[in-house]
Amino acid sequence: MAAIGAMPEINGLRQKSRRSFVTLILTFLTSSQSILIVWSKRAGKYEYSVTTANFLVEALKCSLSLAALIRIWRKDGVTDDNRLSTTWDEVKVYPIPAALYLVKNLLQYYIFAYVDAPGYQILKNLNIISTGILYQIILKRKLTEIQWAAFILLCAGCTTAQLNPSSDHVLQAPLQGWVMAIVMALLSGFAGVYTEAIIKKRPSRNINVQNFWLYVFGMIFNAFAIMTQDFDTVMNDGFFHGYSLITVLMILNHALSGIAVSMVMKYADNIVKVYSTSVAMLLTAVVSVFLFGFHLSLAFFLGSTVVSVAIYLHSTGKARR
Amino acid sequence: MAAIGAMPEINGLRQKSRRSFVTLILTFLTSSQSILIVWSKRAGKYEYSVTTANFLVEALKCSLSLAALIRIWRKDGVTDDNRLSTTWDEVKVYPIPAALYLVKNLLQYYIFAYVDAPGYQILKNLNIISTGILYQIILKRKLTEIQWAAFILLCAGCTTAQLNPSSDHVLQAPLQGWVMAIVMALLSGFAGVYTEAIIKKRPSRNINVQNFWLYVFGMIFNAFAIMTQDFDTVMNDGFFHGYSLITVLMILNHALSGIAVSMVMKYADNIVKVYSTSVAMLLTAVVSVFLFGFHLSLAFFLGSTVVSVAIYLHSTGKARR
Numbered sequence: 001m002a003a004i005g006a007m008p009e010i011n012g013l014r015q016k017s018r019r020s021f022v023t024l025i026l027t028f029l030t031s032s033q034s035i036l037i038v039w040s041k042r043a044g045k046y047e048y049s050v051t052t053a054n055f056l057v058e059a060l061k062c063s064l065s066l067a068a069l070i071r072i073w074r075k076d077g078v079t080d081d082n083r084l085s086t087t088w089d090e091v092k093v094y095p096i097p098a099a100l101y102l103v104k105n106l107l108q109y110y111i112f113a114y115v116d117a118p119g120y121q122i123l124k125n126l127n128i129i130s131t132g133i134l135y136q137i138i139l140k141r142k143l144t145e146i147q148w149a150a151f152i153l154l155c156a157g158c159t160t161a162q163l164n165p166s167s168d169h170v171l172q173a174p175l176q177g178w179v180m181a182i183v184m185a186l187l188s189g190f191a192g193v194y195t196e197a198i199i200k201k202r203p204s205r206n207i208n209v210q211n212f213w214l215y216v217f218g219m220i221f222n223a224f225a226i227m228t229q230d231f232d233t234v235m236n237d238g239f240f241h242g243y244s245l246i247t248v249l250m251i252l253n254h255a256l257s258g259i260a261v262s263m264v265m266k267y268a269d270n271i272v273k274v275y276s277t278s279v280a281m282l283l284t285a286v287v288s289v290f291l292f293g294f295h296l297s298l299a300f301f302l303g304s305t306v307v308s309v310a311i312y313l314h315s316t317g318k319a320r321r
Numbered sequence: 322m323a324a325i326g327a328m329p330e331i332n333g334l335r336q337k338s339r340r341s342f343v344t345l346i347l348t349f350l351t352s353s354q355s356i357l358i359v360w361s362k363r364a365g366k367y368e369y370s371v372t373t374a375n376f377l378v379e380a381l382k383c384s385l386s387l388a389a390l391i392r393i394w395r396k397d398g399v400t401d402d403n404r405l406s407t408t409w410d411e412v413k414v415y416p417i418p419a420a421l422y423l424v425k426n427l428l429q430y431y432i433f434a435y436v437d438a439p440g441y442q443i444l445k446n447l448n449i450i451s452t453g454i455l456y457q458i459i460l461k462r463k464l465t466e467i468q469w470a471a472f473i474l475l476c477a478g479c480t481t482a483q484l485n486p487s488s489d490h491v492l493q494a495p496l497q498g499w500v501m502a503i504v505m506a507l508l509s510g511f512a513g514v515y516t517e518a519i520i521k522k523r524p525s526r527n528i529n530v531q532n533f534w535l536y537v538f539g540m541i542f543n544a545f546a547i548m549t550q551d552f553d554t555v556m557n558d559g560f561f562h563g564y565s566l567i568t569v570l571m572i573l574n575h576a577l578s579g580i581a582v583s584m585v586m587k588y589a590d591n592i593v594k595v596y597s598t599s600v601a602m603l604l605t606a607v608v609s610v611f612l613f614g615f616h617l618s619l620a621f622f623l624g625s626t627v628v629s630v631a632i633y634l635h636s637t638g639k640a641r642r
Contacts, residue, residue, distance in 0.1 A: 122619070145637065146467070146634070146637065149630050149633060149634055152626065152630055153474065153627060153630055156623045156626045156627050156630075157627075159619075159623055160481050160620070160623045160624075160627075163484070163619065163620055163623075165486050167619050167620075168618050168619050170619060171618075171619055297489050297492075298443070298480075298484065298488050298489050298491060298492055299481070299484055299488075299620065302477045302480055302481045302484075303481075305473065305477045306474060306477050306478075306481075306627055309470050309473055309474055309477075312470060313467070313470055313634070316466065316467070
């Protein structure tokens with residue numbers, strides 16, 4: 001009887017350690033992703049077309065999910081939870097996140113008419129706030145007041161850590177730039193929260209089935225992006241023009257971190273994802289000091305302090321329920 | 322019976338509103354103090370000797386306390402609580418804060434050999450942390466964990482709000498500069514906390530008696546400072562050389578805010594004082610936009626956000642005792 005009584009606790013522990021594990025993996029992958037980007041920039045401009053790389057990322061994720069599924073089918077047999085069901089009712093929700101990201105990526109081309117690149121980096125932190133708001137509205141899970149305070153601090157801290165002498169330009173950005181940034185933040189927040197809603201809707205459903213469908217539509221939408229944006233380049237120079245070792249590593253990294261994001265959505269939530277990517281941003285800066293001889297600014301230390309306090313508050317704020 | 326039962330609540334309310342009142346006054350005075358400093362700098366360099374002005378501030382505070390006492394003696398008669406007792410046992414503690422401030426001000430001359438003026442502004446925020454630590458150790462009043470988090474945020478937020486392109490120099494400051502800054506922060510934190518301890522030791526003692534003794538020793542120590550630092554200037558050019566309308570306003574303001582600090586120590590505490598002066602710093606910046614056409618930086622907005630969250634957390638963190 002005692003052993004049975006202890007079961008939920010062991011399950012809780014297992015869930016908690018799985019959640020911590022996927023969160024750590026996501027933090028590590030996101031951080032090394034930024035380092036690869038810096039590395040590729042140092043090695044020279046992007047020479048490959050970004051749309052083909054994005055397509056390959058989706059294709060790779062899709063293949064990995066399918067491979068995992070096949071292994072599971074061989075081991076456990078095909079069950080209701082790991083079957084690749086193709087009913088419209090099941091599949092119809094999966095194109096939505098991919099479509100949202102596509103619209104967001106298209107907007108990204110236009111926002112640079114109003115905001116410069118460092119300004120855009122700053123404005124991207126609005127994602128944190130939009131994710132918090134949409135998480136609460138759509139997933140109907142409540143953050144406590146302390147957790148909200150922590151989330152505002154996370155946004156302020158990340159922005160502070162990224163401050164540089166030209167950041168103030170963003171305050172002079174025209175209204176259109178701000179509106180577009182807010183719309184983009186809402187789109188990307190909505191895509192994230194919607195993905196979590198899909199994945200969590202049937203908790204017993206195998207994550208690889210859910211991922212497979214997400215990534216199939218990712219491939220379709222990215223194929224569309226190649227056609228509209230890079231058709232000529234691909235036709236003239238070939239699909240893999242300009243690819244290098246770094247490009248391959250970046251694709252591999254993006255694919256793995258994409259899967260890690262899904263895992264975090266399944267076993268944790270969007271809030272954990274936002275904290276994880278924020279910590280990754282700080283980690284990247286610290287690692288860049290050693291790798292590329294970057295200097296850390298006072299603003300970085302202040303921002304990191306605020307982010308650390310935010311993480312502490314988020315976990316304390318949870319305790320009282 | 323019901324009326325008697327309600328008495329402590331009314332007293333509590335009165336205490337709370339008195340606390341809010343002195344805090345608001347302190348915030349207002351500190352903020353206008355900084356504005357006067359900016360104004361006087363714009364009008365030209367300090368031409369008067371700072372030590373004589375400091376002496377006059379102490380003399381004015383002392384006279385105001387004495388005037389208030391005389392009014393009280395006339396109204397209520399001389400009681401045990403408002404008598405100007407001159408026993409050594411009573412008076413011996415009052416020179417200590419004045420002496421600490423003197424040492425701190427002397428150090429201030431030397432720190433500029435290691436740290437530039439904007440860097441010193443940044444390092445002064447260490448006062449916030451030292452006050453928190455000494456408050457807890459010496460006054461033995463515990464801040465909750467959330468309140469500590471809030472205090473760290475207050476420090477980070479104030480520093481962020483003051484960031485400017487040359488702030489990063491402070492990271493290159495030599496060790497001596499940092500050590501001196503920490504010693505100065507500890508001295509000023511200790512002086513503040515010690516003053517609170519003196520004032521709160523006998524809560525029934527009239528605040529004007531306590532202020533009188535504090536300011537008498539303030540006068541004595543500042544007279545000493547005139548002799549050691551500005552003796553020649555005062556002898557050759559006269560005591561009031563270089564005084565202008567702004568100088569007089571600044572002396573008046575310093576005197577009133579000095580008294581407001583004492584009031585805050587009596588009816589609230591050092592923590593409230595630190596919050597109050599931090600908010601004053603932010604207010605000053607906002608008012609300077611209108612008065613002097615200053616621009617607010619993105620760092621200022623981020624810092625203000627963090628300070629606002631800190632204030633919210635400080636008051637929420639208190640509730641759970």
